[in-house]
Amino acid sequence: MLMDSVCPHNNTFHCSDCRMNALCLPLALQTREVERLDEIIQRGKPLQKDHHIYHAGEEFDSVFAVRSGSIKSYTISNNGQEQVTGFHLPGEIFGMDGIGQNRYTNSAVAMETSSICEIPFNRLQELSIAIPTLQRHFFQLMSLEITGEQQLLSLLSKNTAEERVATLLMSISNRNFRLKLSATRFRLPMSRADIGNYLGLTVETVSRVLSRFQKQDLLKVDKKEVELLNLDRLRELAN
Amino acid sequence: MLMDSVCPHNNTFHCSDCRMNALCLPLALQTREVERLDEIIQRGKPLQKDHHIYHAGEEFDSVFAVRSGSIKSYTISNNGQEQVTGFHLPGEIFGMDGIGQNRYTNSAVAMETSSICEIPFNRLQELSIAIPTLQRHFFQLMSLEITGEQQLLSLLSKNTAEERVATLLMSISNRNFRLKLSATRFRLPMSRADIGNYLGLTVETVSRVLSRFQKQDLLKVDKKEVELLNLDRLRELAN
DNA sequence: CGTCAGTTTGAGCGAGCTCAACGTGAGTGG
DNA sequence: CCACTCACGTTGAGCTCGCTCAAACTGACG
Numbered sequence: 001m002l003m004d005s006v007c008p009h010n011n012t013f014h015c016s017d018c019r020m021n022a023l024c025l026p027l028a029l030q031t032r033e034v035e036r037l038d039e040i041i042q043r044g045k046p047l048q049k050d051h052h053i054y055h056a057g058e059e060f061d062s063v064f065a066v067r068s069g070s071i072k073s074y075t076i077s078n079n080g081q082e083q084v085t086g087f088h089l090p091g092e093i094f095g096m097d098g099i100g101q102n103r104y105t106n107s108a109v110a111m112e113t114s115s116i117c118e119i120p121f122n123r124l125q126e127l128s129i130a131i132p133t134l135q136r137h138f139f140q141l142m143s144l145e146i147t148g149e150q151q152l153l154s155l156l157s158k159n160t161a162e163e164r165v166a167t168l169l170m171s172i173s174n175r176n177f178r179l180k181l182s183a184t185r186f187r188l189p190m191s192r193a194d195i196g197n198y199l200g201l202t203v204e205t206v207s208r209v210l211s212r213f214q215k216q217d218l219l220k221v222d223k224k225e226v227e228l229l230n231l232d233r234l235r236e237l238a239n
Numbered sequence: 240m241l242m243d244s245v246c247p248h249n250n251t252f253h254c255s256d257c258r259m260n261a262l263c264l265p266l267a268l269q270t271r272e273v274e275r276l277d278e279i280i281q282r283g284k285p286l287q288k289d290h291h292i293y294h295a296g297e298e299f300d301s302v303f304a305v306r307s308g309s310i311k312s313y314t315i316s317n318n319g320q321e322q323v324t325g326f327h328l329p330g331e332i333f334g335m336d337g338i339g340q341n342r343y344t345n346s347a348v349a350m351e352t353s354s355i356c357e358i359p360f361n362r363l364q365e366l367s368i369a370i371p372t373l374q375r376h377f378f379q380l381m382s383l384e385i386t387g388e389q390q391l392l393s394l395l396s397k398n399t400a401e402e403r404v405a406t407l408l409m410s411i412s413n414r415n416f417r418l419k420l421s422a423t424r425f426r427l428p429m430s431r432a433d434i435g436n437y438l439g440l441t442v443e444t445v446s447r448v449l450s451r452f453q454k455q456d457l458l459k460v461d462k463k464e465v466e467l468l469n470l471d472r473l474r475e476l477a478n
Numbered sequence: 479c480g481t482c483a484g485t486t487t488g489a490g491c492g493a494g495c496t497c498a499a500c501g502t503g504a505g506t507g508g
Numbered sequence: 509c510c511a512c513t514c515a516c517g518t519t520g521a522g523c524t525c526g527c528t529c530a531a532a533c534t535g536a537c538g
Contacts, residue, residue, distance in 0.1 A: 075389065078478040083393040097389065100382030105389070125375060129368050136364060142381040143339030149388035150314065150336065150344070154322040156395045157439030161526065192485065200396030205526055207486055223485085223535090239317040400494065431517060444494060446518055462503090462517080 014038045018067075033131050040123040043067075046115045053095075053108040053116065060098030062118045066090045069114020070189035073097075073106040074197075084198040087111070087190060089175050096142055111189040156200045164199040165209045166237035169219070173228060184228045253277045257306075272370050279362040282306075285354045292334075292347040292355065299337030301357045305329045308353020309428040312336075312345040313436075323437040326350075326429060328414050335381055350428045395439045403438040404448045405476035408458070412467060423467045 015038040042062075046069075047053070053064060056075055064071075071088040085106055088094045098104040099121065128135035155167055177183040188195070196206040210221050218234055220227040228234060254277040281301075285308075286292070292303060295314055303310075310327040324345055327333045337343040338360065367374035394406055416422040427434070435445040449460050457473055459466040467473060 075393065077393050077397065081397060083389075083397065085389045085392065096382055097386050098382070100379045100386055105386045125371065125378070128374065129371060132364065132368060135367065135374065138378070139364070139381070140339045142378070142385065143335055143337070145385050146381065146388060147336050147339055147344045149385060149392065150322075150324045153324065153388065153392060153395065154314065154316050156392065157436075158316065158320060158322065191483095197396075202527060203485075204487085204528085208526090211486075430515095441495060442517075443496085443519085447494090450518075 015041065033134070036127060036131070037134070040120060040127065042118040042120070043115070046113055047110040049110055049112050051110045053110070054098075054104045055107045056104055058104050060095070060102050060104050061122065062120050063093055063095040063098075063124070064108070065093050065117040065119065067115045067117055070111045071108055071114060071116070072111050072190060072194060073108050075106050082197060084194050087172075087194075087198070089172075090179055092175075093141055096145060111194075161199075161201050161205050161209050162212070163237050163239065164201065165195070165206060165213070166234045167239075168195060168199060169226065169228065170234055170238040173231075184231065186226060188224045188226055254280065272373070275366060275370070276373070279359060279366065281357040281359070282354070285352055286349040288349055288351050290349045292349070293337075293343045294346045295343055297343050299334070299341050299343050300361065301359050302332055302334040302337075302363070303347070304332050304356040304358065306354040306356055308355075309350045310347055310353060310355070311350050311429060311433060312347050314345050321436060323429075323433050326411075326433075326437070328411075329418055331414075332380055335384060350433075400438075400440050400444050400448050401451070402476050402478065403440065404434070404445060404452070405473045406478075407434060407438060408465065408467065409470075409473055409477040412470070423470065425465060427463045427465055 015034050053071065066088050068090055070090075071094060072084060073086040073088065073094055074082050074084045077083055085097075086094065088108075094108060095104065097106050124134075124138070128138060155164055159167070172186065172188070173183045176186050190198075192203045192206045195201075196203045199206070201209075210219075213219050213234075214221055218228070218230045220229060254273050292310065305327050307329055309329075310333060311323060312325040312327065312333055313321050313323045316322055324336075325333065327347075333347060334343065336345050363373075363377070367377060394403055398406070411425065411427070412422045415425050429437075431442045431445045434440075435442045438445070440448075449458075452458050452473075453460055457467070457469045459468060
């Protein structure tokens, strides 16, 4: 579902050529099956920063895969404040929160210029009946989403500010590594406010923790650019 | 999948007779389809308090529905401490965390004498191909699990101790109401420690909050028995 | 060059934690 | 039947981590 070619925002190519397909496609899918999946996937124009893909409450009909860039999911709670529920990097699927009630419960917005693949869910369900591997893959994806949220829950309820920030950094580092990008030098696509919101901390605390990490030579930060200098210690903090 | 008859722990009856079936079964399932589902479901003997249904790391092969009693899910984090991830009441499904990695990531234990239905997941997947409504239903169940965790995330990262406790009480009240039990008088099946662990609070804080609520005539607590006296105010706190 | 959003740093405060003591009730064994 | 234990719950006192409020800095953009 995810590709790159000469231009990373080109939308004329296919799943079978996509550099990301090992990540978002069922591993065991046959060539013919990839083609059938390919047929139902819609590739959109590149999205500008701050462009919304959907808003909470809108009717659900598709899940999405990130092809390039990065996407933020968030909800607005009853008392009106934002809760960031996830950051989605290339190769990752988002929008599955909408399945349960036929409406998205989150909003999704591009944190930078991004491109995504849209996967109409009804078609995906039909195809899942014809291709059991695909059904299994989607059950697994959703289950992994559940266990991911549970780990985050544990992080928020038991860990200190430093541990939370270290965990997020290591998570992004690992996901970058999976994308064959550098695990030690990368750009944080989200603001300090988003990091804090996601981790249950204030902007000030996030900023202070990063400064402290820098002072301890665990990393170097310059605005959004990060270089991790002591992976072992950070991994230890992230535990 | 859930039933009662003369003895609530009787395990010879069928989904079609079960008082709970509107809760855990796809609403639109045909009689013939319910029978096919019924065939794959295994009903076990009643479980004693503290009996484990599965442990984290064990091979996954079934999801479960609570027929009577109550079940606690929890994980052990890397630093060895328990994190309660959920409380499951009659009519609710648990064990879906195991699908993603073919191993349970949580452990599940009976908080009191309980009975459950076991649903072998491979058979459920096969049946989902034959009965698309069932496939859809399970996608929805898992999606609701995701949005539930996200709400909890927001609760832990943004709300005070009082709001968290009120939210849990209202949640149990609503689930009891759905089970046609009293929404205002019930027994908390879990210990104060479990409540605190689940809500990211210490036992002491949970105890203090309950005492404060009682002093403000919002409720009456006696050990595990609770009577909610001011639902409006509690709902307001829970928001 | 002024504006404005995002970030950093400092100072003080408070909600919930820690530690400690005590209360309660169920289970056990003399 | 009482004494003892042990898990669980409650209450109090003091402390601490992260929050709040405030001010200053930075860089992008019109």
